[in-house]
Amino acid sequence: MWNFRKLNFSPDYVFAFSQNWYPFLSLFDSKLIYYCVDDQTAFSAVDGARFLELDRLTNSAADVIFCSSRTLYESKFASYPNTYYSPHGVEYELFRRAVSERLPVPSEIDGMPGPKLLFFGHLSYDWVDADLLRYVAKQRPDWNIILIGRYSFDAGEFSNHSNIFVLGERDFQDLPSYCAHCDVGLIPFVDSELVHNCNPLKLYEYLSAGLPVVSTAIPEVQHLEDEYVRVSNSATEFVAECEYLLNTMDAEKSAALSASMSDSSWESRVATITKILHDL
Numbered sequence: 001m002w003n004f005r006k007l008n009f010s011p012d013y014v015f016a017f018s019q020n021w022y023p024f025l026s027l028f029d030s031k032l033i034y035y036c037v038d039d040q041t042a043f044s045a046v047d048g049a050r051f052l053e054l055d056r057l058t059n060s061a062a063d064v065i066f067c068s069s070r071t072l073y074e075s076k077f078a079s080y081p082n083t084y085y086s087p088h089g090v091e092y093e094l095f096r097r098a099v100s101e102r103l104p105v106p107s108e109i110d111g112m113p114g115p116k117l118l119f120f121g122h123l124s125y126d127w128v129d130a131d132l133l134r135y136v137a138k139q140r141p142d143w144n145i146i147l148i149g150r151y152s153f154d155a156g157e158f159s160n161h162s163n164i165f166v167l168g169e170r171d172f173q174d175l176p177s178y179c180a181h182c183d184v185g186l187i188p189f190v191d192s193e194l195v196h197n198c199n200p201l202k203l204y205e206y207l208s209a210g211l212p213v214v215s216t217a218i219p220e221v222q223h224l225e226d227e228y229v230r231v232s233n234s235a236t237e238f239v240a241e242c243e244y245l246l247n248t249m250d251a252e253k254s255a256a257l258s259a260s261m262s263d264s265s266w267e268s269r270v271a272t273i274t275k276i277l278h279d280l
Contacts, residue, residue: 013277016062019054025061033277034062035086036072042194044126064280066273069199069220084276087220089266090204094173098180098209099251099258105181106174108167114142115246118182118211120175121202123166124152129190129216135235136188136242137161143242146182148175179209184245187215188238203229208261210254212245214238228257 014030016022018040025032041051059065059080066086067073073085097103109116117136121127130153137145138161145164158164170178179185185206189195199220206213212228215221216238225231228249230241 016058019051019058022054022058022061025058031063031277032058032061034058034065035068036065036076037068037088037199039072039194039197042192042197064277069197070223071197071219075197082280086269086273087264088199088201088204089269090201090208090261090264092208092262092265095176095179095205095208096210096258096262098176098211099255103177103180106177108165109144109146109178109181112144114144115140115184116144116146116182117184117186117242118146118148118178118206119186119188119202120148120170120178120205121200122150122152123147124150125190126192126194127189128153129188130157132188132216132235132238133164134158134161136239137164139239140242145186146178148178175205176209179206179211182211183249184242185209185211185213186242187213187218187221189216189218191216204261204264208258208264210258212249212254212257214241214245228253 011028011030013033014025014028015033015035016025017035017037040046041048041055059076063082065076065080065083067076067083068086068088070085073083077083133145136143141163143163147164147166148168148170150169151166158166185202187200187203189200195218198218200218203213203215203221203224207229214230214232217231217233221229222231228245230245232238232241
């Protein structure tokens with residue numbers, strides 16, 4: 001940070017994506033944009049009280065605040081009227097390849113029988129309900145659950161379930177291939193304050209790839225709930241909603257689902273953010 005001063009580096013805008021950057025923000029003579037994407041105070045590994053105070057200070061210092069979920073926006077707007085709701089975008093052209101091209105079957109799932117349910121993201125106790133995944137696997141042993149991403153669970157978390165496949169991290173560019181050859185996208189998140197305030201980016205990625213979604217009860221997902229975005233309030237409902245989508249989706253519906261996300265690209269989001277900054 002000191003090198004920015006030494007080099008006389010002074011950008012017009014500084015974007016802070018976490019309140020723990022607050023002690024360094026005074027180094028910049030720039031407009032401060034606080035882009036709040038999660039309730040960082042709710043992570044299990046942080047000092048919640050300290051992060052809450054840093055959040056207050058960053059809110060007060062910010063020229064503009066963008067919040068990726070409606071719940072975060074609502075929690076800030078009353079005290080900070082310079083707050084705007086700005087949901088995540090998606091790399092739409094990348095993920096639409098799942099329906100617009102004949103992508104190869106990833107080797108790990110090539111020849112795998114039965115329905116395939118996909119999750120990609122951080123596999124951690126802060127986010128993912130491991131009990132729910134085990135329940136689904138036990139109730140439907142003919143379904144295969146594909147888990148992709150950084151793994152922070154205990155090593156043997158799913159060892160008793162032969163139909164849960166932990167593939168580890170994969171190149172982001174390869175995710176559309178997995179979407180193209182799976183049947184349902186999962187958001188099996190835990191019920192917590194952190195999750196209550198999140199806006200799962202994978203929701204937009206699944207949908208852009210034409211993959212219908214089953215999620216636990218997350219406020220931001222509930223705003224998009226429809227025939228192809230199903231929200232459950234129990235493990236039993238979660239299985240039932242997966243069953244429903246497996247019985248109703250086809251290639252034509254997947255293509256239409258993907259097309260419906262064309263205005264949710266990052267380019268579209270950036271254009272909106274840029275206009276707000278220019279107007280201010």
